Amino acid sequence: MTRFGPPARPAKNAPVAAPRQQKTIAMENASERLITGVSVGPLAALNVRSVERRASSAGRRGGIVAVMETWDAITSRRNVRRFADRAIGEDTLEQVLEAGRRAPSSRNWQPWDFVLVTDRDQLRELSKVWQGGGHVADSAATIALVVEDSDDRRTRETAQYDLGQTTMAMMIAAADQGIGSGHSAVADQAKAREVLGLPEDRRVAYLIDLGYPADRPLKPIRNPNRRPFDQVVHRGRW
Ligand SMILES: Cc1cc2nc3c(=O)[nH]c(=O)nc-3n(C[C@H](O)[C@H](O)[C@H](O)COP(=O)(O)O)c2cc1C
Numbered sequence: 001m002t003r004f005g006p007p008a009r010p011a012k013n014a015p016v017a018a019p020r021q022q023k024t025i026a027m028e029n030a031s032e033r034l035i036t037g038v039s040v041g042p043l044a045a046l047n048v049r050s051v052e053r054r055a056s057s058a059g060r061r062g063g064i065v066a067v068m069e070t071w072d073a074i075t076s077r078r079n080v081r082r083f084a085d086r087a088i089g090e091d092t093l094e095q096v097l098e099a100g101r102r103a104p105s106s107r108n109w110q111p112w113d114f115v116l117v118t119d120r121d122q123l124r125e126l127s128k129v130w131q132g133g134g135h136v137a138d139s140a141a142t143i144a145l146v147v148e149d150s151d152d153r154r155t156r157e158t159a160q161y162d163l164g165q166t167t168m169a170m171m172i173a174a175a176d177q178g179i180g181s182g183h184s185a186v187a188d189q190a191k192a193r194e195v196l197g198l199p200e201d202r203r204v205a206y207l208i209d210l211g212y213p214a215d216r217p218l219k220p221i222r223n224p225n226r227r228p229f230d231q232v233v234h235r236g237r238w
Pocket residue numbers: 077078079080081130132133182183184185225
């Protein structure tokens with residue numbers, strides 16, 4: 001019978017698990033690009049655990065795989081716009097999609113559908129739906145985020161928030177596998193609908209393109225191009 005509740009305490013003489021090996025990993029600096037070693041403060045305390053894990057999820061078929069820890073995946077993610085000519089395995093793609101499916105949404109309404117595209121001709125056509133989406137053409141796969149084409153402002157705004165959540169979940173899951181990701185807006189809805197065979201009552205909110213980076217592998221970024229922490233974060237009051 002399945003027991004619920006906190007895990008049972010180990011017996012008194014039970015062997016104690018060996019501490020996981022610590023290692024400092026290479027970091028990337030947005031301006032200097034590649035830096036190795038060194039710890040850089042509380043937010044980037046990158047004495048990161050060794051990353052060998054026994055795979056057990058449906059997306060992986062057993063054996064030892066090199067994967068990132070959550071913090072590495074978060075700090076390594078960046079918008080990738082140049083992709084290597086290398087396919088992404090079906091299991092890995094499904095894991096990324098599953099991360100998106102599990103994302104939270106307002107009242108759990110899950111306003112999204114995902115259309116996965118890997119066909120090169122389709123990717124080339126999709127890359128034309130927005131002037132800033134050229135990188136979609138060379139992606140290994142692109143996920144079109146499809147929502148209902150509502151006129152109601154509140155519905156659209158709520159969907160936007162939820163789409164952000166599912167997007168980030170997929171991007172972190174991709175980064176966890178060393179896969180780069182990017183966004184593209186969609187201006188030409190008629191073309192997007194045609195390429196994807198969507199019904200008239202749906203629109204493509206965004207395209208999320210995926211692929212192994214052609215420029216440099218994903219690594220934790222030491223100094224991301226972001227507003228300073230103390231400017232962004234307010235404690236208690238503005
Ligand atoms: C809502 C949204 C729309 C975006 N649209 C595009 C786009 O159409 N084309 C593009 O190349 N990048 C797009 N981006 C990516 C942003 O430019 C990128 O996240 C930002 O510059 C930070 O990049 P970084 O995380 O690599 O530092 C979009 C991002 C978001 C969140």
